[in-house]
Amino acid sequence: MLFIRMLRQVGQSPACGCWTPVLPVRFLGISPRQIPADANFHSASFSDTDHPRVLITGGLGQLGVGLANLLRKRFGKDNVILSDIRKPPDHVFHSGPFIYSDILDYKNLREIVVNNRITWLFHYSALLSAIGEANVSLARAVNITGLHNILDVAAEHNLRLFVPSTIGAFGPTSPRNPTPDLCIQRPRTIYGVSKVHAELMGEYYHYRYGLDFRCLRYPGIISADSQPGGGTTDYAVQIFHDATKHGKFECNLEARTRLPMMYIDDCLRATLEVMEAPAESLSMRTYNVSAMSFTPEELAQEVLKHVPEFQITYNVDAVRQAIADSWPMKFDDSNARKDWGWKHDFDLPELVTTMLNFHGSETRVAQAN
Numbered sequence: 272m273l274f275i276r277m278l279r280q281v282g283q284s285p286a287c288g289c290w291t292p293v294l295p296v297r298f299l300g301i302s303p304r305q306i307p308a309d310a311n312f313h314s315a316s317f318s319d320t321d322h323p324r325v326l327i328t329g330g331l332g333q334l335g336v337g338l339a340n341l342l343r344k345r346f347g348k349d350n351v352i353l354s355d356i357r358k359p360p361d362h363v364f365h366s367g368p369f370i371y372s373d374i375l376d377y378k379n380l381r382e383i384v385v386n387n388r389i390t391w392l393f394h395y396s397a398l399l400s401a402i403g404e405a406n407v408s409l410a411r412a413v414n415i416t417g418l419h420n421i422l423d424v425a426a427e428h429n430l431r432l433f434v435p436s437t438i439g440a441f442g443p444t445s446p447r448n449p450t451p452d453l454c455i456q457r458p459r460t461i462y463g464v465s466k467v468h469a470e471l472m473g474e475y476y477h478y479r480y481g482l483d484f485r486c487l488r489y490p491g492i493i494s495a496d497s498q499p500g501g502g503t504t505d506y507a508v509q510i511f512h513d514a515t516k517h518g519k520f521e522c523n524l525e526a527r528t529r530l531p532m533m534y535i536d537d538c539l540r541a542t543l544e545v546m547e548a549p550a551e552s553l554s555m556r557t558y559n560v561s562a563m564s565f566t567p568e569e570l571a572q573e574v575l576k577h578v579p580e581f582q583i584t585y586n587v588d589a590v591r592q593a594i595a596d597s598w599p600m601k602f603d604d605s606n607a608r609k610d611w612g613w614k615h616d617f618d619l620p621e622l623v624t625t626m627l628n629f630h631g632s633e634t635r636v637a638q639a640n
């Protein structure tokens with residue numbers, strides 16, 4: 272698609288039907304190292320002493336606002352633009368630059384990248400696993416067609432690109448305990464299929480066009496101040512709301528369903544660390560990252576230590592259970608640890624204490640008002 276788009280842009284004369292050979296050399300299969308020093312790209316140049324100019328797509332979901340906060344602390348508020356197709360809440364709108372961006376609209380994406388001199392792109396827009404199964408054609412459009420637009424705009428403007436993948440990129444025929452970086456990947460959800468596609472396309476653009484593509488496979492992410500957007504691991508977020516508000520929780524996965532999980536602070540730090548890692552330290556472009564692995568039963572036991580009256584019951588959702596049963600139980604992230612020094616901070620006890628403290632204080636504030 273990129274190639275076709277470039278050809279359209281650079282001009283086939285409708286009158287003579289002939290091609291004008293003015294494609295940037297990058298797109299003609301020449302290694303980036305062969306590009307002349309005075310090559311005139313239309314992307315802004317970015318040196319190590321500058322701060323990157325960052326765009327986050329799909330930024331109003333569970334992870335984007337937290338990522339924007341982290342990156343703004345590091346690179347300055349005005350250098351990080353959050354975008355989505357939804358209207359931002361007041362506190363997000365007033366916390367830094369926000370812009371409308373639909374990843375299915377290539378021209379809109381390009382305009383944003385050019386007008387804001389973007390150099391780094393974090394591509395968070397997606398439909399997650401459970402909601403993707405409920406709307407396959409939309410998931411296919413957003414997760415696959417949208418990704419193509421992102422890859423094209425990133426390659427065209429020489430951006431460093433981060434695309435998250437997931438434990439959901441593996442399937443029932445993958446080794447599940449532990450799941451290594453390189454093994455068979457035959458997921459059975461549209462979400463998983465689109466994420467394997469993203470991994471492969473990103474790596475292809477890296478080797479073919481020199482795109483600086485970086486990708487982490489996240490476990491289920493647990494956050495206190497943002498809601499998950501329709502995934503299979505959502506129970507591990509909802510349990511804390513319900514434990515502090517009602518003292519009980521109805522879980523939609525079976526008690527013994529083991530999945531890899533991570534606290535949001537670890538996830539966002541891993542994301543920044545892999546983006547800042549020197550290219551020579553990356554032996555791969557797609558890495559598993561992991562922190563802990565637990566079942567609903569084990570999570571409930573840990574909650575019980577803090578909320579003695581807490582009760583968990585089970586009302587299994589067949590779609591989510593089938594998805595969870597096909598996913599890794601434990602992630603092998605030894606390559607991330609070896610190559611760029613990945614190390615998680617939060618294990619299950621710290622996670623539970625942090626989440627309950629957050630929700631406990633929220634509940635106390637609500638009761639006092």
Ligand SMILES: NC(=O)c1ccc[n+]([C@@H]2O[C@H](COP(=O)([O-])OP(=O)(O)OC[C@H]3O[C@@H](n4cnc5c(N)ncnc54)[C@H](O)[C@@H]3O)[C@@H](O)[C@H]2O)c1
Nearest residue numbers: 329331332333334373374395396397435437489491492500
């Ligand atoms: N949250 C997790 O547990 C988890 C785990 C693994 C990977 N990931 C990946 O991390 C990324 C962020 O996850 P999240 O949990 O914040 O997702 P989310 O579902 O909460 O948010 C996704 C956002 O994408 C936006 N979006 C949908 N269609 C769009 C379009 N056409 N153009 C622009 N934006 C659009 C939505 O409005 C939404 O705000 C996703 O790519 C997801 O696959 C998340």
Ligand SMILES: C[C@@H](O)[C@H](N)C(=O)O
Nearest residue numbers: 399400437502503504
């Ligand atoms: C695991 C992850 O990709 C997401 N939380 C989901 O369950 O779909």
